[in-house]
Amino acid sequence: MNEHIYSESGWMQSLMRGEQPSDKSLREHLLLVHRSHPGFTESCALKCRDRLGRNSYELLASVIDPKRHSHILDLACGSGVLLEVCRQRCGPNSELTGVDMSPEELVLARQRNPHLENNLHVGTAQNLHFIGDDFFDVILCHWALTLMDQVPLVLREVKRVLKKNGVFAAIVDGDPETAPGYADLHKIIYSFVKQQCPNYGGTDLGDPRVREGVSLERLAKQTFTDAEVKIEPMVFHLDATPDVLAREVAGFFYASFVVAPQEQDHMLEQLERFFAKQEKGNRCRFSLPVNKLVVCLSPDIDRG
Numbered sequence: 001m002n003e004h005i006y007s008e009s010g011w012m013q014s015l016m017r018g019e020q021p022s023d024k025s026l027r028e029h030l031l032l033v034h035r036s037h038p039g040f041t042e043s044c045a046l047k048c049r050d051r052l053g054r055n056s057y058e059l060l061a062s063v064i065d066p067k068r069h070s071h072i073l074d075l076a077c078g079s080g081v082l083l084e085v086c087r088q089r090c091g092p093n094s095e096l097t098g099v100d101m102s103p104e105e106l107v108l109a110r111q112r113n114p115h116l117e118n119n120l121h122v123g124t125a126q127n128l129h130f131i132g133d134d135f136f137d138v139i140l141c142h143w144a145l146t147l148m149d150q151v152p153l154v155l156r157e158v159k160r161v162l163k164k165n166g167v168f169a170a171i172v173d174g175d176p177e178t179a180p181g182y183a184d185l186h187k188i189i190y191s192f193v194k195q196q197c198p199n200y201g202g203t204d205l206g207d208p209r210v211r212e213g214v215s216l217e218r219l220a221k222q223t224f225t226d227a228e229v230k231i232e233p234m235v236f237h238l239d240a241t242p243d244v245l246a247r248e249v250a251g252f253f254y255a256s257f258v259v260a261p262q263e264q265d266h267m268l269e270q271l272e273r274f275f276a277k278q279e280k281g282n283r284c285r286f287s288l289p290v291n292k293l294v295v296c297l298s299p300d301i302d303r304g
């Protein structure tokens, strides 16, 4: 798919040399992937459902209580799906804001949410200087905290711009062992990347502490010392035919965007074969492990 990501990405080049990539190169790498594939997250994430039939955007937005919360920030809003879901939940009088560091993602977010034109900002989660203190009732972050460098700094910024009785909630990667087949799919995709970059996977994108419930809870409690911090592991599912699942899954992993173009078809074939093995009728299942983090700054109030 993207031979140029190899040559342009300092993050990939550091891995190739066996060096620890810098925070700056991580952000540049993410920007490169999103420049060539804006909106890729929503394709799979919108289709995966929990046992109540909700996708993870709807699940995350459910922490908003429209009677009490009007000022909402979607941190790393990407193509703006969650902002749209928040507007449906809160109505037109809500004050919605989106921040993302990728200009290409924000183009899509603006198309989807034209009324938010002035509230969509190019910026990084580590420096929300353009937002005043104690501004938001709720801050949401969908599938992005896992990718960020300096997560303690991000959490401090979240705390600064959140009201004293606010809520911060995020959807992050869950434990692969909780979702049948997920670790195998990960292994298949990474095996193709490793053909070109054997060190890929040794250092993953972002801060590894966000990828485990226990360390994520510890991180959150270090910043939000008096808050109630809850982590809920859950699994989302997508049922489809093997060819559809292979394409959706490949399009969801950052790693597959750095698989060599000539290997893309082989990777898809192998993913398709993996799903075909579990075929019942014509349908197979992709299971996606997720952790839902909820930080309530006033834990006495029940948030459902």
Ligand SMILES: C[S@@+](CC[C@H](N)C(=O)[O-])C[C@H]1O[C@@H](n2cnc3c(N)ncnc32)[C@H](O)[C@@H]1O
Pocket: 030, 034, 041, 042, 045, 075, 076, 077, 078, 079, 080, 081, 082, 099, 100, 101, 102, 105, 123, 124, 125, 126, 141, 142, 143, 144, 147, 148, 149
């Ligand atoms: C996996 S996508 C998720 C996008 C969107 N939240 C969604 O779920 O559809 C990750 C997003 O995080 C953004 N991002 C990653 N690191 C960031 C940072 N440090 N500051 C702001 N945005 C960041 C990327 O540009 C990208 O749009």
